[in-house]
Every structure is written in structure tokens, then in C-alpha cells.
Amino acid sequence: MLLQLCIIDDSRPWLFSLIILCVHVRVSLQFGQGAPGSKCADMLPSHGSTFAQRDASPYTVKVSSTTYKAGDQITVTISGRAEFRGFLLVAKQIDGTPVGSFVSTETGSRVISCTHGGQALTHTSKNLKSRVITQWTAPDIAVGNIVLIATVVADYTEFWVNIKSFDISPTKKINTTTSTTTTSTTTTTTSRPIVTPIVTQGRRKLPFVRVSPVTTPQTTTVNTVDEVEVVQWNNILMDNDCGTVKGCFTDCSNNLCNFLVTWRDVGDHVDFEIHGRGKLDSWIAIAFSSDTKMGDDSVVDCIGNGGVIQIKQSYNSPNYDNRPVKSPTLGLTNTRWEYKDGIIHCGFSRQKRVQGDTHIFDLEQDWYIMYGEGPSRLGFVKDMHTKIPAVSQIKADLQSLQIIGGETKQYPLVKAHGSLMIIAWVMLAGIGILTARYYKSVWSTKTFMKQKIWFQVHRATMVSCFVLTAIAFIIIFVESGGYSNIPKREGYQYLQAHPVLGIIVTILCVSNPIMTLFRPHPGTKYRPIFNWAHWAVGMSGYILSAICICFGFQLKKSGTPDYAVNIMIGYVVYIIVIDIAMELIDCYGRRKDSENIHTMEMTAPGLGLNTDVQNGGSAQQIGKNETNRMDSLVKQYILIGHIAVTGAFALVLVLVVSLH
Numbered sequence: 001m002l003l004q005l006c007i008i009d010d011s012r013p014w015l016f017s018l019i020i021l022c023v024h025v026r027v028s029l030q031f032g033q034g035a036p037g038s039k040c041a042d043m044l045p046s047h048g049s050t051f052a053q054r055d056a057s058p059y060t061v062k063v064s065s066t067t068y069k070a071g072d073q074i075t076v077t078i079s080g081r082a083e084f085r086g087f088l089l090v091a092k093q094i095d096g097t098p099v100g101s102f103v104s105t106e107t108g109s110r111v112i113s114c115t116h117g118g119q120a121l122t123h124t125s126k127n128l129k130s131r132v133i134t135q136w137t138a139p140d141i142a143v144g145n146i147v148l149i150a151t152v153v154a155d156y157t158e159f160w161v162n163i164k165s166f167d168i169s170p171t172k173k174i175n176t177t178t179s180t181t182t183t184s185t186t187t188t189t190t191s192r193p194i195v196t197p198i199v200t201q202g203r204r205k206l207p208f209v210r211v212s213p214v215t216t217p218q219t220t221t222v223n224t225v226d227e228v229e230v231v232q233w234n235n236i237l238m239d240n241d242c243g244t245v246k247g248c249f250t251d252c253s254n255n256l257c258n259f260l261v262t263w264r265d266v267g268d269h270v271d272f273e274i275h276g277r278g279k280l281d282s283w284i285a286i287a288f289s290s291d292t293k294m295g296d297d298s299v300v301d302c303i304g305n306g307g308v309i310q311i312k313q314s315y316n317s318p319n320y321d322n323r324p325v326k327s328p329t330l331g332l333t334n335t336r337w338e339y340k341d342g343i344i345h346c347g348f349s350r351q352k353r354v355q356g357d358t359h360i361f362d363l364e365q366d367w368y369i370m371y372g373e374g375p376s377r378l379g380f381v382k383d384m385h386t387k388i389p390a391v392s393q394i395k396a397d398l399q400s401l402q403i404i405g406g407e408t409k410q411y412p413l414v415k416a417h418g419s420l421m422i423i424a425w426v427m428l429a430g431i432g433i434l435t436a437r438y439y440k441s442v443w444s445t446k447t448f449m450k451q452k453i454w455f456q457v458h459r460a461t462m463v464s465c466f467v468l469t470a471i472a473f474i475i476i477f478v479e480s481g482g483y484s485n486i487p488k489r490e491g492y493q494y495l496q497a498h499p500v501l502g503i504i505v506t507i508l509c510v511s512n513p514i515m516t517l518f519r520p521h522p523g524t525k526y527r528p529i530f531n532w533a534h535w536a537v538g539m540s541g542y543i544l545s546a547i548c549i550c551f552g553f554q555l556k557k558s559g560t561p562d563y564a565v566n567i568m569i570g571y572v573v574y575i576i577v578i579d580i581a582m583e584l585i586d587c588y589g590r591r592k593d594s595e596n597i598h599t600m601e602m603t604a605p606g607l608g609l610n611t612d613v614q615n616g617g618s619a620q621q622i623g624k625n626e627t628n629r630m631d632s633l634v635k636q637y638i639l640i641g642h643i644a645v646t647g648a649f650a651l652v653l654v655l656v657v658s659l660h
Contacts (some may be wrong), residue, residue: 034122035088035151040098040114043088043151043161052151052161056311056329056348058082059152060336061089061165066345068138068146069171073103076148076165079131086153087129089121090114091136091146094245099143103135142170145241162334166273166345169240236260236275236343243403249286249369249392251405259371259390261286265399269333269349270363272300276373278344280304283376287316288367292391295320297370298361302337302346303380309337310380311348315359320487322382325359352398366395369404384487388556411557413479417472418552418560419654424468425505425545426571427650431643432461433542438582439639442632462512462538469509473502486555495555501548508541546572553657564656571649578642585634 035045044052059080068074078087091100098118102111109132110124121134136148148165236257242248249261259276276284281304287297297316302309312328329335331351338345352363361367372389376382388411392404436458443453451459476484486496515534520526546568553564 034086034110034112034124035120037112037115037120039088040090040116040118040120041096043090043149045086045151045153045159052159054333056332056335057152057160057163059084059150059160059163061148061150061163062336062338063136063148063165063168066166066168067171068142068168070138070140070142072138073135074138074168075133076136077131077133078150078152078163080152082154083128083130084152084154085126085128086123086159087121087132088151089132089134089148090118090150091148093143094145094147094241099146100139101137103137105134106132108132109134138168145169145239145245162349164271164334164336164347166336166338166347167239167241169237236277243401245401247396247398247400247402247404249371249396249404251390259284259373261369261371263396263398266349268353269351270398271334271347271349273345273347274302274371275343275345276371277342278304278373279342279375280307280309280339280344281376282344282374283382284344284346284371284373285314285382287370287372287389288361288363289316289370289391290367292368294370294389298359298367300332300348300350301382302344303376303382304339304344305376305378305380309339309344309346311335311337311346312380313360314382319485322487325357327357330354330357331360363398366397368392368394369396384492385556388559411479411559413475414557415559415657417476417479418549418558418657420468420472420475421545421549421552422653422657423650424465424472425542425549426568426653427646428461428465428468429542429545430575430646432458432465433538434578434582434642435461435639436538438586439635442635466509466513469506473506476502492554495551498548498551498555501544501551505541505545505548508537508544512537512541558657559660560657561660564653567649567653567656571646571653574645574649578638582635582638585638 035043039046057080059078059082062077062079064075065072076089078089089102090098091102093099098114098116098120101119102121104111104121108123108125108127108129109121112120112122114120121132123129123132138146145167147167150163151159151161152163153159236252236259238250238252238255238257239246239248239260239262242250242262246262246264248263250257251259257275259274261275262273264271272286274284274286278284283301283303285299285301287294287299289295289297294316295318299314299316299322300311301314302311311332313325313330313332314322314328315325316322331354332348333351334347334349336347350363354360354362369392370389372385373387374383374385394404396402396404435454439454439457440452446453448456484499486498488496512534515530515537518530519534520530550565550568552558553560553568
């Protein structure tokens with residue numbers, strides 16, 4: 001035919017022009033009048049390229065409600081980052097059957113009947129559009145989950161198919177039975193109808209009873225039951241299709257969830273939906289991992305910022321740093337998102353095998369799934385997660401319909417490390433340092449096992465502190481598999497100093513008992529130098545331990561609430577107060593010593609004092625003994641209270657660490 005056209009072109013040029021004109025008119029009609037009903041199945045245009053775009057769609061399909069009941073009208077919006085010329089919109093059941101009906105609410109669109117039943121909406125002109133808004137009416141009976149699917153045509157050869165909304169689930173109803181309410185009154189009253197709803201969460205049908213006004217003493221029995229629909233959009237409900245149509249990973253309890261991740265095998269892709277709580281300037285994400293620990297994970301992020309949510313991929317390195325992959329949208333199609341009433345809804349299709357980036361994992365393999373959430377900042381940058389990510393209890397087969405429970409990973413060794421350090425430095429070191437500084441004079445003449453009592457208390461507490469610190473040090477190295485790399489967290493970069501401070505504290509703790517092996521004898525030349533060095537090393541370790549513990553409370557693996565730092569600050573304030581109090585007591589004691597000595601030295605001879613006192617030889621000693629007896633009693637009571645207070649602080653902090 002083409003050969004004949006070429007041959008006759010010179011003799012009948014008008015015929016060739018007519019053929020070209022007819023072809024152009026035919027194509028224009030096909031493009032301009034929208035899709036026919038036969039296209040509801042494959043949704044592919046009948047013009048231009050037969051291959052849809054494989055990159056992420058710049059268009060989305062959004063619905064005004066993710067639940068429906070029979071006859072509900074739901075607003076559907078097609079929009080995107082760029083204008084478009086044509087579209088085809090169909091509501092389908094999970095098996096692909098068109099369902100429901102459309103109402104064309106604006107010019108430029110029309111309703112068509114699909115060949116095998118149901119309706120669709122398509123364009124009537126090829127004019128550029130920025131969005132399309134229509135009303136979809138649910139069928140007369142609930143038919144399970146429904147999804148709105150669109151094909152959007154940007155121009156003659158560029159189009160995207162299989163652009164999906166979030167699933168729309170049928171509203172669950174609570175079965176109600178007629179109830180009887182009996183009221184007794186003894187005075188004439190007039191009351192408004194009393195409503196007593198059953199308080200539930202989620203979208204529910206709830207019964208209430210209307211009680212009629214009462215004018216005389218009587219017993220009134222009311223058997224009327226109405227239903228009122230209570231909608232609370234800030235709940236994530238379990239998907240009814242989990243286990244039958246979709247695989248699911250969630251922490252749902254009684255159908256209420258903190259997060260929900262679903263997937264559906266669609267050939268060479270897996271279609272995911274993620275639902276999580278958060279502000280619009282926050283992120284939710286899932287990660288695929290070979291184990292239950294963070295590090296070496298393939299991540300898909302939904303990051304909100306400035307009223308927009310971006311869906312892209314990143315990678316958790318073995319050092320826990322999260323960084324974007326080379327092509328963040330490689331292998332992602334049919335991206336969609338919605339933010340409503342504190343819930344982020346994020347959907348996308350991920351190609352199972354992605355070539356060119358080893359940090360985007362093969363979804364034909366089984367992986368542990370992690371779910372995380374946290375704040376974001378300008379430029380769609382993720383900050384550190386606010387909670388320890390939930391991890392699937394088993395590896396997920398993304399070609400199956402598993403329902404997998406999620407649980408927040410626990411770190412018992414981290415908690416053991418923290419608890420031992422608290423006992424060592426909050427209680428034991430607090431007691432040991434106080435006795436060494438202020439109790440040498442309290443039991444100056446008393447011994448226990450041939451050593452002074454203050455020294456035995458100091459040695460016992462500090463040796464115990466050393467042992468617990470060493471155990472805690474070993475535990476955390478076992479947990480981390482070596483030196484612990486703390487992930488960088490915006491505004492909390494100082495937390496990366498925690499392992500460094502911990503190592504320094506441990507070195508100081510080990511150094512002090514080693515130093516005592518070379519302690520000079522009392523009264524020798526180097527004894528004062530040893531005393532100052534011993535004091536400096538001990539106090540440095542004590543101060544740094546408090547800072548290190550506060551940093552540890554803010555690390556996500558510890559799982560401790562924010563108020564744990566406030567408790568530790570309260571402990572530090574207490575130590576400062578008790579230290580000042582003990583200094584004042586010592587100062588007062590020295591002053592009383594001086595006054596007693598002065599009084600005895602000024603006593604006239606012949607008043608019954610012995611010659612030693614009269615000549616002042618032992619007046620100083622007697623004055624000191626008099627003061628020491630009083631100070632010793634006060635200090636002993638203070639020590640008992642100090643042991644109780646430091647023990648209470650340690651106990652509370654250990655419970656906070658262990659139980660959260």
C-alpha cells in the first residue's frame with residue numbers, strides 16, 4: 001500500500017494529502033474524545049506508543065475517604081506536578097472488576113460504561129489540565145476493598161498507567177440488638193433525650209438510646225435503638241485483606257494499629273502501602289534487612305516537608321548512617337501519598353530486581369522488615385528516628401500473604417550495661433567518695449579488720465564500683481561487636497561522645513586501684529602528691545560518669561523516657577548540696593575547736609584542772625575531742641541518709657531503664 005502511495009504521489013497528490021488528513025483526524029478523535037469502554041481492562045491508550053513510562057509517575061489519585069458504605073459518595077482527585085491532556089479513571093475490586101459509578105462534575109470529562117460492567121471516567125478534550133475532580137458512588141452492597149486506578153496521558157506518546165489511590169475499605173458495623181432501659185423518677189421532670197454512646201475508636205456504627213421526657217412518677221421502658229456513625233480519622237485500622245489479598249506487617253491490637261505495612265505481589269513488582277503516625281514535617285519508612293539489627297539495610301522513605309511528601313530510597317550503612325542511594329527513585333513506580341489527621345499514608349510499587357545498585361535489595365528474597373518514623377527538616381532530610389524501629393518477628397516472603405507481627409527490638413544487654421553503671425556511679429561511688437572526704441575524723445580511733453572504718457567503707461564501695469564498671473564495659477562491647485558508632489543526629493551530635501566518655505571513665509576507674517599499689521607511706525615526701533592525684537582521678541571519673549549517663553539516657557537503644565535525664569540532674573544537684581553541707585559542718589567544727597581551746601587556755605589556775613590543762617599542753621586535744629563527738633553524731637546520721645538517698649536515686653533510675 002505504501003509502495004502504491006509512493007508511485008501515485010506525483011499524479012494524484014490530492015489523494016495522498018486526503019489520506020494523511022484522515023489519519024490525522026482519526027488520531028485526533030481518538031486522543032480528544034477519551035477512551036472507549038473496552039479500555040477499562042488494560043487501560044492502555046490506543047494511540048502513540050504502546051509502552052507506558054517506567055519511571056515514577058508525576059501524578060497521583062487521591063480519595064476523600066479510605067472507607068465506604070453502600071451508596072457513599074467519595075471525591076476523587078487526579079493531579080500532579082505537570083499538566084496533562086487525557087485520562088481514564090476506573091474503580092476496581094481487588095480482582096480487577098470495575099465497580100461503582102461516577103458523576104462528571106466539571107467540563108472536559110464524561111462517564112463511560114465499561115464493556116464488562118461498571119463505569120469509568122475519561123476526558124472529552126485534549127486541552128491541558130492541572131487536575132480532575134469527580135464524585136464516585138459506591139455500589140449498593142459492600143464488595144470488599146476497592147481501589148481507584150488511573151491512566152494519565154501527558155502527550156501523544158507519553159503516558160502512565162496503573163496509578164492507584166489508597167485502598168477504600170468497607171465500613172465495619174457493630175452488630176446491635178434492641179436494648180431495654182428502665183428509668184424511675186419520683187418528681188416531675190422534663191429532660192432532653194439522653195445519648196449514651198459506646199465509645200470506640202475508628203469508624204464505627206454506635207448504638208444510643210433516646211429516653212422520653214417524664215412527667216409523673218413512673219417506670220418507663222424504652223425499646224428504640226438508633227445508630228450513629230462516629231468517625232475518628234486519627235486511627236490506623238487493621239486491613240481486612242491482610243492474609244487473603246495482601247501480606248501485612250503490623251503491631252495491631254484489637255484491630256487498632258500504631259503502624260501498618262501491606263504488600264501485594266504484582267508480577268515483576270511488589271506494591272506497598274505504609275500507614276503511620278506523624279506530623280507533615282516527619283517521615284515514615286520501611287527497611288529490608290538480613291537480620292534484626294540496624295545496619296546494611298535497604299530503605300524506602302516517605303519524607304514530608306513543606307506540605308509535600310517525597311518517596312525515595314536510601315541505605316543504612318553498617319555504621320548506622322543513613323544515606324541516599326545513587327538513584328533514589330530507581331525501581332519505584334506508582335508513588336502516591338496522603339496526609340490526613342495525623343496519619344501519613346504512603347504507597348509505591350517497587351521493582352523486585354533492580355540493576356545497577358547493590359544497596360537496593362532483591363525483593364524475591366526473604367527479608368526482615370523494619371518500620372521507623374521520625375522528624376524531617378528542610379530539603380527532605382531525615383533526622384534520627386524518635387522510637388526504636390519495629391522489626392518483624394520473622395523474615396517476610398513478599399510473594400506470600402503472611403501476616404507478621406512487629407515488635408520494638410529490645411536491647412537487654414544495653415539495659416544491663418546502663419543499670420550496672422548507674423549502681424556503680426550513682427550509689428557506690430557517691431558513698432565511697434563522701435566517706436573518703438569527710439569521715440576520716442568520725443571513726444579516727446576505731447578499726448574494722450585492722451583497718452580504719454572509713455577506709456574499709458571507701459575501699460568496699462570503690463572496689464565494687466570498679467567491678468561493676470568492668471562488667472558493664474565488657475557487656476556493651478559484646479553487644480556492639482566492638483566500638484559503638486553512634487549515628488549522627490541533628491541537634492544531638494554530642495551523643496556521639498558517649499562511647500568515648502565511657503572508655504575514659506573506665507580507664508580512670510581502673511587507674512585508681514592500680515595507683516594505690518604504689519601509695520607512699522603516711523608522712524613521707526610524696527604522700528601529698530599521691531593524695532592529690534588519687535583525688536583528681538577519682539573526681540574526674542565521677543563527674544564524667546554523670547555526663548556519660550545523661551548522654552546514655554538520650555540514646556534510642558536505651559529506650560528511656562526524657563525525664564530520666566531530669567532525675568539524673570536532680571541527683572547531681574543533691575550531690576552538690578550534700579557536699580556544701582559537709583564543708584559547712586567541717587568549717588563549723590574547726591571554729592568550735594578554736595573556741596574550746598581558747599576557753600580552756602584562759603581558765604585560771606586552781607579551778608580543778610590538771611597541770612597539763614593548766615599549762616595548755618592538752619587543752620587543744622580536749623577541745624577537739626569535744627567537737628568531734630558532736631560532729632561524729634551528726635555525720636553518722638547524714639551518712640545513713642546519704643546511703644538511703646543515693647540508693648533511692650539508683651533504684652529509680654534502674655527501674656526507669658529496665659521497664660521502658
